[in-house]
Amino acid sequence: MTRHLSPRPLNSDDFAAFGQVIALRDQPDRLINQGLCGRHHDLADLDIGQGRAGISLFEAQPRPLPLRLDMVERHPLGSQAFLPVSTAGWLVIVAPDRGGVPGRPLVFRADAETGVNIGRNVWHGVLCPLHDRGLFAVVDRIGAEPNLEEFWFDDPWIVEASRD
Amino acid sequence: MTRHLSPRPLNSDDFAAFGQVIALRDQPDRLINQGLCGRHHDLADLDIGQGRAGISLFEAQPRPLPLRLDMVERHPLGSQAFLPVSTAGWLVIVAPDRGGVPGRPLVFRADAETGVNIGRNVWHGVLCPLHDRGLFAVVDRIGAEPNLEEFWFDDPWIVEASRD
Numbered sequence: 001m002t003r004h005l006s007p008r009p010l011n012s013d014d015f016a017a018f019g020q021v022i023a024l025r026d027q028p029d030r031l032i033n034q035g036l037c038g039r040h041h042d043l044a045d046l047d048i049g050q051g052r053a054g055i056s057l058f059e060a061q062p063r064p065l066p067l068r069l070d071m072v073e074r075h076p077l078g079s080q081a082f083l084p085v086s087t088a089g090w091l092v093i094v095a096p097d098r099g100g101v102p103g104r105p106l107v108f109r110a111d112a113e114t115g116v117n118i119g120r121n122v123w124h125g126v127l128c129p130l131h132d133r134g135l136f137a138v139v140d141r142i143g144a145e146p147n148l149e150e151f152w153f154d155d156p157w158i159v160e161a162s163r164d
Numbered sequence: 165m166t167r168h169l170s171p172r173p174l175n176s177d178d179f180a181a182f183g184q185v186i187a188l189r190d191q192p193d194r195l196i197n198q199g200l201c202g203r204h205h206d207l208a209d210l211d212i213g214q215g216r217a218g219i220s221l222f223e224a225q226p227r228p229l230p231l232r233l234d235m236v237e238r239h240p241l242g243s244q245a246f247l248p249v250s251t252a253g254w255l256v257i258v259a260p261d262r263g264g265v266p267g268r269p270l271v272f273r274a275d276a277e278t279g280v281n282i283g284r285n286v287w288h289g290v291l292c293p294l295h296d297r298g299l300f301a302v303v304d305r306i307g308a309e310p311n312l313e314e315f316w317f318d319d320p321w322i323v324e325a326s327r328d
Contacts, residue, residue, distance in 0.1 A: 022301070024221055033290035037224035042306050044219040053217045055208040055245055055281065055303060057188055060201040081219055083247055083301040086277055113250055113299055117219065126197035135277055137186070137247040139219060139303060142206050 001155045005069070007091060007162040010108035010116070018094040018106075018122050020044050022083065022115035044117035046139065048078035054142035057085070060127040060134045069093065069157040072102050072123040073150045078141030081117040082127065084110075087134035091159065092116050093125030102151050107159050123151065165319045169233070171255060171326040174272035174280070182258040182270075182286050184208050186247065186279035208281035210303065212242035218306035221249070224291040224298045233257065233321040236266050236287040237314045242305030245281035246291065248274075251298035255323065256280050257289030266315050271323050287315065 008014070012021045020043060028038025046053055072095050084090065090110050095102035102123040110116065117139075118124050127136060141147060172178070176185045184207060192202025210217055236259050248254065254274050259266035266287040274280065281303075282288050291300060305311060 022219060022221065024223060024299075028223065032222075033224065036227070037222050037291050039302075040221040040223070042218040042220055046217055046219065053210055053303075054206040055186060055210065055247070055279075056206055057186065057204040058196075058201050059188060059192065059204070060197065063200070083219070084249055085247060085279075115219075115249075115301065127201050135188075137279065137301065138203075139217075 003155055003157050005105055005107045005157050005159045007107040007109040007159065010092060010110045010114060015108060015116065019079065019119040020117045022081065022117060044081050046079055047120045048141040051078055051141040051143050053139055056138045058127055058136045058138050060129050062130060062132055063128045064130065065159060065161040067128065067159040069105065069125055069159055071150055071152045072105065072125050073148055074121050074123045075147045076121050076149060077145060077147040079117055079120045080138060080140040081115060083115040083137040084112055085135040085137055087112050087129045088131040090130055090134055091128040093128065094118065095123040097123060105157060109162060167319055167321050169269055169271045169321050169323045171271040171273040171323065174256060174274045174278060179272060179280065183243065183283040184281045186245065186281060208245050210243055211284045212305040215242055215305040215307045217303055220302045222291055222300045222302050224293050226294060226296055227292045228294065229323060229325040231292065231323040233269065233289055233323055235314055235316045236269065236289050237312055238285050238287045239311045240285050240313060241309060241311040243281055243284045244302060244304040245279060247279040247301040248276055249299040249301055251276050251293045252295040254294055254298055255292035257292065258282065259287040261287060269321060273326060
């Protein structure tokens, strides 16, 4: 049996249970560089415990819709922020935890200038650039300890093109 | 008296004294997401001491060439990484320290997919997107302590369009 999901627009309120949306505020928190640059300050709750944060680049192949979602994963030791460097739009897939396993996933549609920070131990899908190869800067915990838990669905989910 | 500078291409070797270039390696360090995503791992030496790293967004107006460079700044308490989210190309301006004041600046030309991490206490110019407004994610130290030192040049530098 396949089950179906539809993308919805990404916004901070709907995403709050899973992490933070990293996007420009209506106004910058302060102007720097003699007024020529707005700083939108401290938009993510990096949560890496006693570990070390690092910056990596992820280069992902496009995942056109409809998309088969077989698996979600989570990182027990730290949050993971995805910052778009080059993408034509992408999906952020997360799922609530229901007693140690993922509940029904939520699929958010993000634009080329919007990032997210996914909270520690939050179930999420893999990187899904939609129309073209995607390049993302990732800020997450660097360390040798095992920090990946995968959950494979018995029945896969199909993410359909959005209807809105 | 004005003094002139010319941009050069950004590369890791020339930039090594000032920080790290954050760009794809020839090959990813590992493939993830069932082979559909390459992870280029841990590309920046984040150096924020006992502080907390955070993610901010900087939205900067374009600075067409020739550009007048009056000032450089440095942050004694931490490194500062700039990750391009949306830019048509940008300049990275740094300067060696010569006994507490900046020496002759170096101007590096970076493309839309290349970031840098500027080392703690390294003199650098303000954000310079060239042809259009630039949006950058910035990973730096979040804290209330003073963390900015500016140096204003007696004679400004003029950054010319590159000849190469």
